Amino acid sequence: MYKPFELFIGLRYTRAKRRNHFISFISLISTLGIMLGVVALIVVLSVMNGFHKEVRERILGMASHATISAVKGGLSDWRDVMAQAGKNPHVIGRAPYVEGQGMFINGQKVSGAILRGIDPAEEGKVSVVVEAMKVGSVTDLQPGGYGVILGQELAYLLGVGMGDKVTLVTPQINVTPAGIMPRLKRFKVTGIFEVGMGDYDRGVALLHIQDAAKLMRLGGDVTGVRLKLDDLYKAPEVSRQLALKMGGYYRISDWTMQHRNFFSALQIEKRMMWIILSLIVAVAAFNIVSTMVMVVTDKQSDIAILRTLGASPRSIMGIFVIQGATIGVVGNLLGMLGGVALAYNVDGIVKWIEQLFSIHFLDPNIYYISELPSDPHLSDILSIGGFAFLITLGATLYPALKASRTQPAEALRYE
Incomplete structure (x- = not known):
C-alpha cells in the first residue's frame, strides 16, 4: 500500500x-x-x-429557574400571570410565593431568616423542599394555623424541634399606646427540612402563603410567581420571551441573574x-x-x-x-x-x-x-x-x- x-x-x-x-x-x-x-x-x-x-x-432546588414579580409593591393579578407563563412550552411548574425577612427568637437564642410563604399544593412543582423534609410535611402548613417549617441548621441554632413554639419578629410595625412596636407572632414548628445547602438550611423558614401575606400586610397580593423550566439553561431565553409577551409590566429575572457572581x-x-x-x-x-x-x-x-x-x-x-x-x-x-x-x-x-x-x-x-x-x-x-x-x-x-x-x-x- x-x-x-x-x-x-x-x-x-x-x-x-x-x-x-x-x-x-x-x-x-x-x-x-x-x-x-x-x-x-x-x-x-x-x-x-x-x-x-x-x-x-442544590441552589436551584430551593431557588427558582425564573421569577415574575411586580415592578413596585405586591403582585395582585398573579393568577393571570401564572396562566400566561404556563402557555410557554418550556415552563413545567408554577407557584406563587411571598417573601420577606424576619427574626426568630426562642428564649436567649436569636437568628434572622428569610421568610418564604408557599402554597403547599403548588410548591412541589418548583422546588425540592417536599422531598427534602426530614420531619413533617409541607401539607401541615394550614392557613391561619401559623405553622412554620425551619431549615435543619436554623432549628438546631434556635434549639427547637417538632411542636415547639418560636417567636417571629418582622420589620412591620404596630402603633400602640405604648409607642411603635415591631410585629410579633408566635409560630409552631410543624416541620424541618434539609436540602444540603447551608444558605437555605441555615437561613430559610417556610410559612403558609396566606399567613405570610397577612403578616406582611399584602392582603390578597403575593411577592411574585416562581417558574420551573424543562431546561434550566434556557432560563434567559424564556425570561426574554415572557418579558416581550407581558409587555414590560412585570419584573422578570432568572437564576443566571440572581446568582451571576457565584x-x-x-x-x-x-x-x-x-x-x-x-x-x-x-x-x-x-x-x-x-x-x-x-x-x-x-x-x-x-x-x-x-x-x-x-x-x-x-x-x-x-x-x-x-x-x-x-x-x-x-x-x-x-x-x-x-x-x-x-x-x-x-x-x-x-x-x-x-x-x-x-x-x-x-x-x-x-x-x-x-x-x-x-x-x-x-x-x-x-x-x-x-x-x-x-x-x-x-x-x-x-x-x-x-x-x-x-x-x-x-x-x-x-x-
Whole structure:
C-alpha cells in the first residue's frame, strides 16, 4: 500500500530500536508525561464539573429557574400571570410565593431568616423542599394555623424541634399606646427540612402563603410567581420571551441573574485550573523538544544520505515532525482513554483508597457532599485532546527545522 515518503520514514524511525537507549528512555518519559497531563486535566475538570453540578442543583432546588414579580409593591393579578407563563412550552411548574425577612427568637437564642410563604399544593412543582423534609410535611402548613417549617441548621441554632413554639419578629410595625412596636407572632414548628445547602438550611423558614401575606400586610397580593423550566439553561431565553409577551409590566429575572457572581466565580476557577494543569502537558512537550533534538543529532548521517538521494529540506522536516507528533498522539490517546475511564470511576477509586488507608476525603459530618461527584463533558475532553496535540506538534517544529537545515557535506565529513 502506498505511503507518503515522509510518513513511511517517520513511522519507521519511531518503531526502530535506537542505538542510544537514553533517547528511547526520554521518548518514553515524554509519552508518559503527555498521558499523565491529559489524564489529570480530564479527571480534575470532570470532578469540578461534578461539584458545580451538585452546587447548582442544590441552589436551584430551593431557588427558582425564573421569577415574575411586580415592578413596585405586591403582585395582585398573579393568577393571570401564572396562566400566561404556563402557555410557554418550556415552563413545567408554577407557584406563587411571598417573601420577606424576619427574626426568630426562642428564649436567649436569636437568628434572622428569610421568610418564604408557599402554597403547599403548588410548591412541589418548583422546588425540592417536599422531598427534602426530614420531619413533617409541607401539607401541615394550614392557613391561619401559623405553622412554620425551619431549615435543619436554623432549628438546631434556635434549639427547637417538632411542636415547639418560636417567636417571629418582622420589620412591620404596630402603633400602640405604648409607642411603635415591631410585629410579633408566635409560630409552631410543624416541620424541618434539609436540602444540603447551608444558605437555605441555615437561613430559610417556610410559612403558609396566606399567613405570610397577612403578616406582611399584602392582603390578597403575593411577592411574585416562581417558574420551573424543562431546561434550566434556557432560563434567559424564556425570561426574554415572557418579558416581550407581558409587555414590560412585570419584573422578570432568572437564576443566571440572581446568582451571576457565584456561577461566574465557579467558571473562573475552572478556567484557571485548566490553565494550571495544562502546564503538565507543556513540560512534557519540552521533553519532546529535547528528545527530537537528540534524535536529529543521532540521525545526521541518515539525513545527509536522504538529502544526497534527492530529499528536499521540506521532506526532511516532515519526517521529524511525524516522528515527534507520533509520540504526542500516542500519549494523547492513552491519556484521553485513561482520563475518561478514571473520570467515570473516580468515586469508586476514592472509596477504595479510603478503605485501604482508613481515611475520609469528604467526611459526611463536615461536608454536605459525602461522595466525589464526576461529570465528564465531551467538549472538555475534545478541547483537552486538541490542546495536547497542538502543543506537542508545536514542540516538534524546532528540531524538525534544525534537521531540514543539515548540510550533507558537513554531516558526512567525518563518517
